[in-house]
Amino acid sequence: MEERRQVYLDYSATTPVKQEVADEMIPYFTQNYGNASSIYSVGAVAKDALEKARGQVASLINAEPSEIIFTSGGTESDNWALIAMARKLKNKGRHIITSAIEHHAVLHTCQYLAKNEGFDITYVGVNSDGIVDPAEVEAAVRPDTILISIMFVNNEVGSIQPVEEIGAVAKKHGILFHTDAVQAAGNVPIDVKKIQADMLSLSAHKIYGPKGCGCLYVRRGVILPTYIHGGAQENKKRAGTENIPAIVGFGKAAEIAQRDFDRHVSHVKSLRDHFVERVLAEVPKTHYNGSREHRHPGNANITFEYVEGEAILLYLDFAGICASSGSACSSKSLQPSHVLTALGIPVELIHGSIRFTFGDMTTMEDVDYAVDQIKKIIARLREISSVSEEKGW
Amino acid sequence: MAMYNDKVIDHFMNPHNVGEIEDASGIGTFGSPVCGDMMQMSIKVDDNGIITDAKFKTYGCGSAIASSSIATDMIIGKTCEEALKVTNDDVLRELGGLPSVKVHCSILSEQSIKAAIYDYAQKNGLEFEGLKDFDPNAEDHDESCELSDDEL
CATH class of the missing domain: 3.90.1150.10 (Aspartate Aminotransferase, domain 1)
Known part of the structure; x- marks a missing residue:
């Protein structure tokens, strides 16, 4: 009988949690289970772990730790960046530029904003290689354009977008630039300063971290409205007791992604x-x-x-x-x-x-x-x- | 493969009656590659009007292949009139059901049976009650591949 192997070739869907990552996480379920908001020492241990992870994730994308907000994953980060920013800027303009090849987390969010909140979306196309032309992005800019969201690396064909050039277009016209970098992390170098991103989404489970955890990078000076209310966590930006074990895992996964x-x-x-x-x-x-x-x-x-x-x-x-x-x-x-x-x-x-x-x-x-x-x-x-x-x- | 039952899995992993009958009495196709599935059915009909052999070739998903396989099993030994009474629901029942999102994939086999018998009827100057509503060019009108709400 022929040998039958189990061969997983779907790492862009999700990745296994690396043992090194799981080992870091486990104590935060069983021993260091404190709430990071508490004042006693068990809480302080959790708080320290949270801040260590923030530094590890920031380092992966050349950001400052204070620019990282932990979320439940890439989808939440994309929804938050687009919806909260669109609502905030709606009196300035209602035009958003994105691409035809975005992940549904961006695409469906844009469709939602168009259908329910009166935004006008331009979907720039791609060439046969699956790459957006920055000149086309610039040509789509209008006086009422408030946001450009173009992904870093496409999830289906893996095409790497010219995000530095697109970031420069956004900067030149004074428009906010968001990029979904979920597939880029660990696979292409990410430098938020080079690409002049105002917001950038990441997910832990694409880089050998746990599911249900990600972050939104928000450049210092950019004020993103609170999306989830009910507490002072994440600098009052995202309420809810932090998922410390997952965040610790995300931090470790980011550290390994950078190291290796x-x-x-x-x-x-x-x-x-x-x-x-x-x-x-x-x-x-x-x-x-x-x-x-x-x-x-x-x-x-x-x-x-x-x-x-x-x-x-x-x-x-x-x-x-x-x-x-x-x-x-x-x-x-x-x-x-x-x-x-x-x-x-x-x-x-x-x-x-x-x-x-x-x-x-x-x-x-x-x-x-x-x-x-x-x-x-x-x-x-x-x-x-x-x-x-x-x-x- | 958790969404499919064992019988469906067996029919798409080991489909019955794959191929094309060389001296077929009737041959018909239904569907289009643009829509994601296309089935060709060939049948051999004897002097008593009984389908003695049926073979298929299907471009399509697992459900389309499984439906094609079981449909050929179901019509062998039947008269043309009996075979024309085989519906999409019969194919589904015989398969032990398909996930709801895949039910439309079984429609192909019902239509392909009709297309093959239609061809046989045309070649032999026959008329069948079961073909009176059949439009052999129906798929050509359906360029959009869109499914009606009740099919979904």
Whole structure:
């Protein structure tokens, strides 16, 4: 019987918590369980841990600790940055610029603001590599533009956006700039000063930290209205007893991401490059989606012609391989990926697209096993398929 | 795969009757790759009007493949009139159900059975009661792939 491995290739969906991270967290569940707002020493231990983590996260993005506000994750950070700032500035203007390839945390928040609060949103497109043109962002600027939100690294095709140039455009026109850097953290260098970001969202569980924790960087001098009320936590910006174990984990994960950055990037890049090279060479009628040059080091997004993505995922799952798809049928909304659509990829090719993302725990043996399985799976599904190279689409 | 039952999983991992009958009595397709699924069904009908063989080829998700597989099983041995009575609900029941978001994927098989029998009827100058409302070009009008609210 053939060996069956469990191969997780969906690190952009979430990552396992590293042992080093979990080890740091555990005492804050069981021993150092104090409320950071309390005055007695058990509370002070929690408070110290909170501030240590704030420093670790700040360091990862070259920010000051006071500029970091802990949240429940990237989605909350994006919602808060956009909604609270839009409401605050609505008398100045109601125009927001974002991109067509944002994560739904930004996209749906913009749609909400448009539908319910009278904001006008411009969605700038991308080129076939999945990259926003800063000149197009600048061309979209109007006198009533109050906010620009463009992601740092795309979650589906891994395209790295020219955030420094976009930040410069925002600065030049006196417009606030927010960037969702959830996929960038740990994978590309982030320097909030270089990119002149006013707000930046991060998530712990994408960098081997725990789920349910993230932060919003808010540049000193930018006043972001309170979004969650009910206490003085997080400098009176976000009420609620802090999730100390998770924040400690986030801090440790950020420290490791910074410490091991070069090793991580070269590891995932070598796996990804080997994978892509083999798949494109050994599986006929495949396409590599997105930029080759400006790309997340651990992201591969591949279209397999004549087969449908959800079927591929199920067959992969049967072989122990976890990945994700842009196919409409693999999404609950039954809509094909808005990102691949924005890249100009025909819808029948979007249905057959799969994202494979590699991480620290992935090995070269895992990659070779995955490619071997993919070859068999695609060949089998093409036998079943009613479309083929001979018959055409 | 937790969302699918064992029977569905078995039918898409090991589908029955995959292929194309070379000297088919009737062959029909339904759906389009743009909409994410397209099924081709070929049937062999004997002199007594009984479907003696059925084969399919499907481009589509796991539910579409499983529905295609079980639909071919269900019509083999039936007369054309009986096969035309096989509905989407029958396919679903035979599969032991699909997740609600996937129910629409089984419609393909009902329509493909009709398309194959329609082709057989056309070639042999036959008329079937079960085909009177069937429009062989229906999928061509549905460029948007949008599902009606009750399908969702």
